[in-house]
Amino acid sequence: xxxxxxxxxxxxxxxxxxxxxxxxxxxxxxxxxxxxxxxxxxxxxxxxxxxxxxxxxxxxxxxxxxxxxxxxxxxxxxxxxxxxxxxxxxxxxxxxxxxxxxxxxxxxxxxxxxxxxxxxxxxxxxxxxxxxxxxxxxxxxxxxxxxxxxxxxxxxxxxxxxxxxxxxxxxxxxxxxxxxxxxxxxxxxxxxxxxxxxxxxxxxxxxxxxxxxxxxxxxxxxxxxxxxxxxxxxxxxxxxxxxxxxxxxxxxxxxxxxxxxxxxxxxxxxxxxxxxxxxxxxxxxxxxxxxxxxxxxxxxxxxxxxxxxxxxxxxxxxxxxxxxxxxxxxxxxxxxxxxxxxxxxxxxxxxxxxxxxxxxxxxxxx
Amino acid sequence: xxxxxxxxxxxxxxxxxxxxxxxxxxxxxxxxxxxxxxxxxxxxxxxxxxxxxxxxxxxxxxxxxxxxxxxxxxxxxxxxxxxxxxxxxxxxxxxxxxxxxxxxxxxxxxxxxxxxxxxxxxxxxxxxxxxxxxxxxxxxxxxxxxxxxxxxxxxxxxxxxxxxxxxxxxxxxxxxxxxxxxxxxxxxxxxxxxxxxxxxxxxxxxxxxxxxxxxxxxxxxxxxxxxxxxxxxxxxxxxxxxxxxxxxxxxxxxxxxxxxxxxxxxxxxxxxxxxxxxxxxxxxxxxxxxxxxxxxxxxxxxxxxxxxxxxxxxxxxxxxxxxxxxxxxxxxxxxxxxxxxxxxxxxxxxxxxxxxxxxxxxxxxx
DNA sequence: ATATTTAACGAAAACGTTTTCGTGTTGATA
DNA sequence: TATCAACACGAAAACGTTTTCGTTAAATAT
Numbered sequence: 001x002x003x004x005x006x007x008x009x010x011x012x013x014x015x016x017x018x019x020x021x022x023x024x025x026x027x028x029x030x031x032x033x034x035x036x037x038x039x040x041x042x043x044x045x046x047x048x049x050x051x052x053x054x055x056x057x058x059x060x061x062x063x064x065x066x067x068x069x070x071x072x073x074x075x076x077x078x079x080x081x082x083x084x085x086x087x088x089x090x091x092x093x094x095x096x097x098x099x100x101x102x103x104x105x106x107x108x109x110x111x112x113x114x115x116x117x118x119x120x121x122x123x124x125x126x127x128x129x130x131x132x133x134x135x136x137x138x139x140x141x142x143x144x145x146x147x148x149x150x151x152x153x154x155x156x157x158x159x160x161x162x163x164x165x166x167x168x169x170x171x172x173x174x175x176x177x178x179x180x181x182x183x184x185x186x187x188x189x190x191x192x193x194x195x196x197x198x199x200x201x202x203x204x205x206x207x208x209x210x211x212x213x214x215x216x217x218x219x220x221x222x223x224x225x226x227x228x229x230x231x232x233x234x235x236x237x238x239x240x241x242x243x244x245x246x247x248x249x250x251x252x253x254x255x256x257x258x259x260x261x262x263x264x265x266x267x268x269x270x271x272x273x274x275x276x277x278x279x280x281x282x283x284x285x286x287x288x289x290x291x292x293x294x295x296x297x298x299x300x301x302x303x304x305x306x307x308x309x310x311x312x313x314x315x316x317x318x319x320x321x322x323x324x325x326x327x328x329x330x331x332x333x334x335x336x337x338x339x340x341x342x343x344x345x346x347x348x349x350x351x352x353x354x355x356x357x358x359x360x361x362x363x364x365x366x
Numbered sequence: 367x368x369x370x371x372x373x374x375x376x377x378x379x380x381x382x383x384x385x386x387x388x389x390x391x392x393x394x395x396x397x398x399x400x401x402x403x404x405x406x407x408x409x410x411x412x413x414x415x416x417x418x419x420x421x422x423x424x425x426x427x428x429x430x431x432x433x434x435x436x437x438x439x440x441x442x443x444x445x446x447x448x449x450x451x452x453x454x455x456x457x458x459x460x461x462x463x464x465x466x467x468x469x470x471x472x473x474x475x476x477x478x479x480x481x482x483x484x485x486x487x488x489x490x491x492x493x494x495x496x497x498x499x500x501x502x503x504x505x506x507x508x509x510x511x512x513x514x515x516x517x518x519x520x521x522x523x524x525x526x527x528x529x530x531x532x533x534x535x536x537x538x539x540x541x542x543x544x545x546x547x548x549x550x551x552x553x554x555x556x557x558x559x560x561x562x563x564x565x566x567x568x569x570x571x572x573x574x575x576x577x578x579x580x581x582x583x584x585x586x587x588x589x590x591x592x593x594x595x596x597x598x599x600x601x602x603x604x605x606x607x608x609x610x611x612x613x614x615x616x617x618x619x620x621x622x623x624x625x626x627x628x629x630x631x632x633x634x635x636x637x638x639x640x641x642x643x644x645x646x647x648x649x650x651x652x653x654x655x656x657x658x659x660x661x662x663x664x665x666x667x668x669x670x671x672x673x674x675x676x677x678x679x680x681x682x683x684x685x686x687x688x689x690x691x692x693x694x695x696x697x698x699x700x701x702x703x704x705x706x707x708x709x710x711x712x713x714x715x716x717x718x719x720x721x722x723x724x725x726x727x728x729x730x731x732x
Numbered sequence: 733a734t735a736t737t738t739a740a741c742g743a744a745a746a747c748g749t750t751t752t753c754g755t756g757t758t759g760a761t762a
Numbered sequence: 763t764a765t766c767a768a769c770a771c772g773a774a775a776a777c778g779t780t781t782t783c784g785t786t787a788a789a790t791a792t
Contacts, residue, residue, distance in 0.1 A: 011519050013491070015748060026772045031750060041770060056516075060492040062431045063748035066777045071428065073471065073493075081460070082453040084665075090447050094474050103488065105439065105471040108460050122469065125379070126426040126778085127439075150422075153377050244668070273669050280671065299450075300669055302610070303639050305646065381778060392742045397780060407740060429778035432747045492748085737790065745782085751775090758769075 014055045023051060065126075070334075073103040074326055075123040077133035079111045079163075084269075084298035085315045086134070089161065092319020093132055100327050102129075113138040117147045129330050130157040132322045135165060141204050143167075157333075159326045161318050163206060171325040173318050173353045177207045177295075180311040180357030181214025184265050184293040187309075187359055189222050191291055191366050193263030197230040199251065199271045211267045211295060229258060234271065244274070251278045264292045273304045276364060292364040306363030314355050321353045380421045389417060431492075436700075439469040440692055441494035443485055445477045445502045445529075450635075450664035451681045452500070455527060458685020459498055466693050468495075479504040483513045495696050496523040498688045501531060507570050509533075523699075525692045527684050529572060537691040538718045539684050543573050543661075546677040546723030547580025550631050550659040553675075553725055555588050557657055557732050559629030563596040565617065565637045577633045577661060595624060600637065610640070617644045630658045639670045642730060658730040672729030680721050687719045 020027045025044065033040045033048035034057070040048075065071040074097055078086045090106065097104050105128060107119035116136045123131070131151065139145070140163065148168045152158055161173040188196050198215045201208040212231075219226050232254045234247065251274060255261060266272035272294030276286050284290050286306055294301055294310045301308035386393045391410065399406045399414035400423070406414075431437040440463055444452045456472065463470050471494060473485035482502045489497070497517065505511070506529065514534045518524055527539040554562050564581045567574040578597075585592050598620045600613065617640060621627060632638035638660025642652050650656050652672055660667060660676045667674035 010521055011516075012521055016750095017748075027749085028751080028773075029771060032771090035750085039770070044770080058487065058491045059750095060748050061488075062428060062437065062492040063777090064750085065428045066432050066747090066779095067749050067751095069777065081457050082450065084448065084450075087448040087453055090472075091474065094447070094472070103471055103473070103493065105469055106456075106460070107469070108457065121424065122427075125424045126428040127469065150377075155376055155378055270669070277669075277671055299664075299666060303636070303643075303666055304669070305643050305671060382780095383778075393779085394743075394781080395741060398741090401780085405740065410740085425780095426778050429747090430780085432749095432777090433779050433781095435747065733792100735790100735792070737788105739786100739788080741785085741787105743782105743784075746780090747778105749777090752773105753775100754773075755771085756769105757771100759767090761766075762764085 011056075013060070014052075014057050015060070016057075019048065019051060019055070019057065023048060070129050070330075071127060072101060073105055073128050074323070075128035075131050075133075076104055076106045077109060077116065077119055077123075077131060078106070079109050079134060079136045081106070081108055084300075085162075085296050085313060088315030089134075089319035089322070092316035092321075093323045094319075095316075096320045096323040097327070100323075102323075102327060109136040109139075111137045113142055113144065120147050120151055124151050124154065124156055128156075130159070130326045132159045132161065132319075132326055134161050135163040137205060140165070140206065157326060157329045159322045161322045165206065169350055171322075171329065171351045171353075173322045173325065173355065175207075175313050175318065175355045176357050177210035178214040178217070180295065180313075181211040181265065181267075182218040183357065183359055184295070184311050185215050185218035186222065187365065188263040188265065188291055188293060189218070189224070191263070191287075193291055195227075195230060195258070195260040196224070196263040196265060197232065197254070197258065197261045199232045199234065199254075199264060199266040199275060201234055201236050201267060203233075208267050215265055230261065247271070247274055248278055251275055252282065255279065255282055255284075262290050264290060266292065266294045269294045269296045269298045269300045269308070269310065272308055272310070272364075273300050276304065276306070276308070286364050287366050291366060293359070297360055301360075301362070304364075309362045309365040310360050312358045312360050314357075318355055321355065325351060325353065377422075379426070380418075380423050381426070382423075385414065385417060385421070385423065389414060436495050436696070437493060438467060439471055439494050440689070441489040441497050441499075442470055442472040443475060443482065443489075443497060443499035444472070445475050445500060447472070447474055450666075451528075451662050451679060454681030455500075455685035455688070458682035458687075459689045460685075461682075462686045462689040463693070466689075468689075468693060475502040475505075477503045479508055479510065486513050486517055490517050490520065490522055494522075496525070496692045498525045498527065498685075498692055500527050501529040503571060506531070506572065523692060523695045525688045527688045531572065535716055537688075537695065537716050539688045539691065539721065540718070541573075541679050541684065541721045542723050543576035544580040544583070546661065546679075547577040547631065547633075548584040549723060549725055550661070550677050551581050551584035552588065553731065554629040554631065554657055554659060555584070555590070557629070559657055561593075561596060561624070561626040562590070562629040562631060563598065563620070563624065563627045565598045565600065565620075565630060565632040565641060567600055567602050567633060569599075574633050581631055596627065613637070613640055614644055617641055618648065621645065621648055621650075628656050630656060632658065632660045635660045635662045635664045635666045635674070635676065638674055638676070638730075639666050642670065642672070642674065652730050653732050657732060659725070663726055667726075667728070670730075675728045675731040676726050678724045678726050680723075684721055687721065691717060691719065 016027050016030045020030045029040060030048055033045045034052055076093060094104050109116035116139055145168050158170040160170055164172045164174055185196060200212050203209050216226050264275050266275055272292050276292050279286055279290050286292060294308050297310045297312040301310045382393050382396045386396045395406060396414055399411045400418055442459060460470050475482035482505055511534050524536040526536055530538045530540055551562060566578050569575045582592050630641050632641055638658050642658050645652055645656050652658060660674050663676045663678040667676045
């Protein structure tokens with residue numbers, strides 16, 4: 001009896017076919033009436049639309065996707081979601097995607113090559129119209145990009161952001177890592193730092209490399225001689241979260257063997273705030289004894305004490321740009337397929353959007 | 367010419383029909399051969415499978431979804447993604463979803479009632495098999511839950527987490543907010559705090575209310591008399607991000623008019639670290655003069671100086687539990703629909719999973 | 733030699749749409 | 763009255779699968 005009542009209460013989604021049968025017309029008539037085709041008489045149109053509204057008819061997305069051969073959803077594939085930067089990118093993507101009539105489906109590679117491939121294969125089988133992704137660390141290490149080439153040559157567009165790679169041809173959105181680093185180091189120099197240290201990651205992550213290059217460049221153009229002793233490379237191949245103590249001791253050791261350091265540029269937020277914490281523990285005062293600038297404008301920077309001067313990465317803007325690039329391309333494909341012949345042979349040049357960085361001054365610099 | 371070359375390079379996804387035509391068999395034969403049906407002879411099976419592998423055939427998800435009337439994807443609807451807690455929940459959901467063969471598609475309500483409804487309607491039209499969601503603030507304020515009822519009565523299961531509401535019947539995953547608060551306040555009492563303040567939000571967010579009740583309960587059972595002067599309610603209807611200064615001055619005023627405060631329990635992380643920051647600015651030492659405990663174990667707590675003692679919320683575990691609840695129900699529906707008759711009249715009782723909290727002691731308490 | 737099983741495959745329906753192309757009924761026109 | 767638009771609607775195909783139900787030919791049984 002319970003089941004029966006449930007059944008009665010259950011207003012399962014109604015279909016065109018059911019409406020047609022109920023109103024004793026054909027499916028095509030219903031479809032046309034609902035789309036306001038003037039092929040159908042006023043009377044029947046009224047009747048059908050009223051009935052549809054009453055039963056809250058909404059066309060089935062899956063059926064539409066199959067018919068139109070496009071899903072109106074875009075796939076996001078990122079290494080990690082519990083990360084302020086990536087969250088802001090997603091927010092940016094979702095914002096413009098929604099505005100332009102798209103949904104987003106997200107996959108997490110968890111920095112793993114294998115999971116990246118699996119995710120791409122799952123989504124590439126019709127579930128989405130295009131990808132927005134940032135490459136996993138393991139993939140960058142292996143330098144194996146066949147899965148990207150494969151999906152692209154299937155006709156599925158990809159937009160890469162932040163962690164990109166020149167080997168695969170597609171639209172890209174990056175932040176100006178190099179110049180961001182230059183600006184940061186220059187600011188430290190202007191603030192009278194004489195011995196500026198760099199805390200960075202291993203070289204295989206492209207952004208880390210670029211920021212390191214920016215650091216070197218800024219030193220040299222300002223008459224400094226880069227000192228390899230002042231560069232600390234952290235091996236973050238293991239999960240950083242659990243290795244906070246290791247990070248702290250490494251930095252402490254670094255500071256102690258190089259007491260002359262009076263400025264620090266760190267390639268990410270965590271390294272920067274940890275450096276501040278360690279400095280304080282060692283009895284140094286920020287920013288009087290040592291000034292610190294980080295990269296990525298996250299929650300830590302804002303709420304640390306002292307709050308951290310950072311190079312802003314504009315995650316949300318990156319997401320918005322990436323989404324616009326992708327959707328532009330998708331819409332262009334649509335328009336193109338409607339024409340028998342178009343003379344756009346410019347089709348295959350890809351766009352690289354560079355987002356300018358900006359220094360947000362807070363309390364960790366003078 | 368360029369277009370022609372592109373066309374040659376373009377390995378568009380191949381379909382059953384194309385394989386069939388190429389091998390001069392019927393579509394059904396191809397389908398059966400690929401699924402290893404022993405209806406088909408060894409010879410043709412071999413031939414077809416080889417060909418399919420060569421052309422990297424993968425069945426089209428959309429077509430499968432339409433046929434099976436299930437999409438194997440679950441919809442996540444959360445108020446905000448740039449938020450450590452929600453990110454961890456998503457990570458948890460994605461983990462078990464992926465393991466159990468599901469994809470996740472996320473929508474953001476941005477704390478807005480209207481966007482919540484729009485998102486639900488978009489996804490409920492066939493795109494997903496079920497929802498995992500946390501209610502937006504505006505919805506909680508309006509107390510209008512018709513959209514939840516509507517989708518449930520359409521036969522689409524919902525699992526709510528964290529911000530739930532008794533008015534809608536569905537599976538729920540919550541953290542034990544009440545007891546978490548009790549534990550936190552008890553800890554402060556044990557640590558010899560005599561005047562314990564509460565920094566909380568307005569009452570309409572259920573979790574805030576529960577944590578407030580826990581605070582009061584803990585005081586009373588330990589012989590304290592709650593003092594309304596020691597309760598600071600922050601109006602977070604506006605976006606907190608931009609109102610950091612307002613928050614700081616409010617807390618500063620609060621501390622100054624109540625100098626007897628020697629313990630603070632804050633219902634979220636931001637309030638807690640801001641309280642610490644303000645306390646330090648007012649010349650108080652944490653934890654010697656004033657001890658602080660927050661709710662939600664995020665990045666701020668871990669990396670603040672001093673690091674913050676918190677009530678852990680176990681976001682990832684919540685996500686995992688929620689996903690399991692939902693998928694269990696979906697799989698049960700499947701199994702059920704295969705049988706002509708089943709005697710499970712227990713079908714409609716919903717499960718509420720309560721995740722126990724746990725205090726993570728750090729430097730902000732003694 | 734006839735009947736019946738088995739093996740190997742194809743046709744068609746179904747999922748829910750949209751759209752193209754009929755087709756029959758009007759009403760007007762020659 | 764015969765012809766022709768205009769009107770209002772239905773049939774069918776298509777998107778890519780899976781599955782049920784034939785159907786044919788060969789193999790076995792009677």
